[in-house]
Amino acid sequence: MIDKKQIEHLARLSRISLSSEEIISFQHQVADILNFVSILQKIDTSDIIPSFYLAEQTNFRDDEIKVFPDRDNLISAMPEKKDSLLKIPKIFS
Amino acid sequence: MNIQTETIFSWHDKLVKKEVSAVEILTLYKKRIEKLDKEIQAFLTLDFEHALQQAKNIDEQIKQKQEISLLAGLPVGVKDVLMTKGLRTTAGSKILDKYQAVYDATVVARLKDQGMVMVGKNNCDEFAMGSSTENSAFYPTKNPYDLTRVPGGSSGGSAAAVAASEVVYSLGTDTGGSIRQPAAFCGVVGLKPTYGLVSRYGLIAMASSLDCIGPFTKTVAESAAVLSIIAGHDANDATTQDKKIKNYHAELSANVKGLKVGLPQEYFIKGLDEKIKSIIMKLVRQLANQGAEIIDVSLPLTEYALPVYYIIMPAEVSSNLAKFDGLRFGSRGKEQKNLFAYYAHTRGQGFGAEVRRRILIGTYVLSAGYVDDYYLQAQKVRTKIYQDFTKIFTTVDVLLTPTTPTIPFKLGDKISDPLQMYLSDIYTVSANLAGLPGLSVPAGMVENLPVGVQLIGPRFSESTLFNIGLVIEELREPINQPNL
Numbered sequence: 001m002i003d004k005k006q007i008e009h010l011a012r013l014s015r016i017s018l019s020s021e022e023i024i025s026f027q028h029q030v031a032d033i034l035n036f037v038s039i040l041q042k043i044d045t046s047d048i049i050p051s052f053y054l055a056e057q058t059n060f061r062d063d064e065i066k067v068f069p070d071r072d073n074l075i076s077a078m079p080e081k082k083d084s085l086l087k088i089p090k091i092f093s
Numbered sequence: 094m095n096i097q098t099e100t101i102f103s104w105h106d107k108l109v110k111k112e113v114s115a116v117e118i119l120t121l122y123k124k125r126i127e128k129l130d131k132e133i134q135a136f137l138t139l140d141f142e143h144a145l146q147q148a149k150n151i152d153e154q155i156k157q158k159q160e161i162s163l164l165a166g167l168p169v170g171v172k173d174v175l176m177t178k179g180l181r182t183t184a185g186s187k188i189l190d191k192y193q194a195v196y197d198a199t200v201v202a203r204l205k206d207q208g209m210v211m212v213g214k215n216n217c218d219e220f221a222m223g224s225s226t227e228n229s230a231f232y233p234t235k236n237p238y239d240l241t242r243v244p245g246g247s248s249g250g251s252a253a254a255v256a257a258s259e260v261v262y263s264l265g266t267d268t269g270g271s272i273r274q275p276a277a278f279c280g281v282v283g284l285k286p287t288y289g290l291v292s293r294y295g296l297i298a299m300a301s302s303l304d305c306i307g308p309f310t311k312t313v314a315e316s317a318a319v320l321s322i323i324a325g326h327d328a329n330d331a332t333t334q335d336k337k338i339k340n341y342h343a344e345l346s347a348n349v350k351g352l353k354v355g356l357p358q359e360y361f362i363k364g365l366d367e368k369i370k371s372i373i374m375k376l377v378r379q380l381a382n383q384g385a386e387i388i389d390v391s392l393p394l395t396e397y398a399l400p401v402y403y404i405i406m407p408a409e410v411s412s413n414l415a416k417f418d419g420l421r422f423g424s425r426g427k428e429q430k431n432l433f434a435y436y437a438h439t440r441g442q443g444f445g446a447e448v449r450r451r452i453l454i455g456t457y458v459l460s461a462g463y464v465d466d467y468y469l470q471a472q473k474v475r476t477k478i479y480q481d482f483t484k485i486f487t488t489v490d491v492l493l494t495p496t497t498p499t500i501p502f503k504l505g506d507k508i509s510d511p512l513q514m515y516l517s518d519i520y521t522v523s524a525n526l527a528g529l530p531g532l533s534v535p536a537g538m539v540e541n542l543p544v545g546v547q548l549i550g551p552r553f554s555e556s557t558l559f560n561i562g563l564v565i566e567e568l569r570e571p572i573n574q575p576n577l
Contacts, residue, residue, distance in 0.1 A: 010456045010457055011437075014415075014456045015418075015433070015437050016437060016440045016441050016444065017437040017438055022449075026449075029512075030454055030457070032511075032512050033403060033454055033515075034454070036399075036403065037400040037404050037471075038400075039396075039397065040400050040401065040470050040474050041466060041470060043470075043474055045470060045473035045474060045477070048473040048477060049473070049476055050472030050473045050475070051472055051475045051476040052472060054288050054289075054302070057334070059326065059331050059332075061328045070196060073195045076195075077193060077195050078422070079419070079421075080425060086420065086421060089420075089428060089429070089432060090432075091432050
């Protein structure tokens with residue numbers, strides 16, 4: 001059973017704030033879901049290769065520089081900016 | 094002219110014969126949206142201004158005696174997880190409430206090239222996570238057949254818009270059933286193509302090894318017509334296969350003679366509504382009368398598909414949604430005492446409960462100490478599931494199942510119990526895990542609500558699914574249009 005501390009730890013790792021009520025409801029819901037998926041652990045998978053995705057082949061394109069045709073639009077979509085630079089909050093306090 | 098029975102083909106015919114103009118068609122659908130969508134809430138954003146411009150362009154081409162494409166001039170809805178240049182694109186989430194897409198998804202660009210008249214963006218569960226469209230951060234969509242019931246999800250807005258004849262067709266996405274389940278609930282045709290057939294460039298990704306884009310239409314032939322345009326290799330999605338794309342609808346043939354149809358016994362057990370079962374079994378008998386060979390088969394790993402899905406999908410979600418930090422696009426939270434607090438606040442406020450829940454689960458199953466037992470084990474079981482399907486398809490051409498175990502449920506019924514909600518996808522999720530195409534076709538009505546039959550085939554067998562779908566459309570009891 002996953003405990004409250006583990007939920008808080010996961011929330012910290014994934015940079016998500018939770019209210020104290022949410023910590024309790026998430027604890028129960030996440031526990032239920034993990035319990036539901038734990039059925040897989042009884043399946044014998046020795047000698048089985050994991051499938052990360054299912055495409056016959058991955059068609060990598062040549063590693064050539066392509067200029068994004070709409071740079072100004074991309075920059076204008078930034079929430080805060082100075083000239084063409086993205087403005088971010090202070091990193092060091 | 095009855096807007097509820099028009100199709101891509103009938104409208105195209107009328108356009109070419111100049112019985113109607115593209116602007117007139119748009120006006121009809123616009124009126125319908127204005128009349129109905131306050132209640133149904135299938136749209137998050139409408140853009141009649143650009144739609145009108147598009148329609149005028151098509152009318153001009155017709156006037157100039159230019160040949161127009163089959164899809165030209167027809168009003169379309171696009172699920173709001175797909176990028177549409179210059180138009181608000183929210184993914185149903187507060188965190189992208191004010192975001193305007195800066196480029197078009199490949200599928201959107203391909204349809205625009207064909208003269209699509211895009212009227213707006215369809216509502217969906219937040220980041221496509223849900224089975225009822227109740228997880229939209231804005232409002233739920235309602236089922237056009239009964240406004241107290243859900244349209245299914247996550248592409249509920251796209252399904253409801255087609256069912257209510259607010260658009261001719263629409264685009265949705267399917268990661269675990271999000272096209273097929275709402276198609277079944279809304280009495281329309283929904284196709285999840287083979288993984289690798291349709292480019293996902295410009296799709297706000299949820300789980301990249303599972304996500305697929307496909308159409309909602311009223312009929313099977315229209316589904317084939319839309320697929321012919323959106324399918325095909327794209328340098329911007331490395332998983333798309335370099336294959337020659339068929340003209341799917343030109344190759345249709347309503348014939349099941351000699352076709353081997355498998356009924357996986359695990360899809361017909363406890364939990365399936367008896368009335369749905371009897372509709373499906375009646376269709377099966379009718380298909381047999383048409384010359385199909387019906388074969389009972391077994392997919393013994395079926396019960397493990399949802400558990401595999403609820404490990405792999407959240408793992409990919411936790412990684413894909415890391416980019417929503419509030420810094421580069423979308424909404425920015427208030428200033429905080431440090432960067433950590435800023436991230437946690439922005440993501441805590443910007444993401445709804447289901448999104449945060451899945452991110453936490455994904456983070457858990459990828460954590461040191463758990464990754465082998467959960468994530469890696471799930472990927473191995475996924476291999477076994479794929480092998481099971483591969484084996485089955487050496488003995489049958491196609492599998493036939495119900496699309497959903499139940500009729501559309503009431504709004505609010507499952508929203509507080511995530512696990513119950515997850516079970517809505519029990520029949521659809523395996524096709525995503527194995528990368529297979531799945532088509533949901535309306536099969537009949539139960540208590541005046543539509544139910545769907547699902548066809549699953551080997552990779553790239555879309556043509557076979559369409560052909561059986563056509564026969565089913567001829568054999569089934571009539572599907573009433575919603576009374577709107």
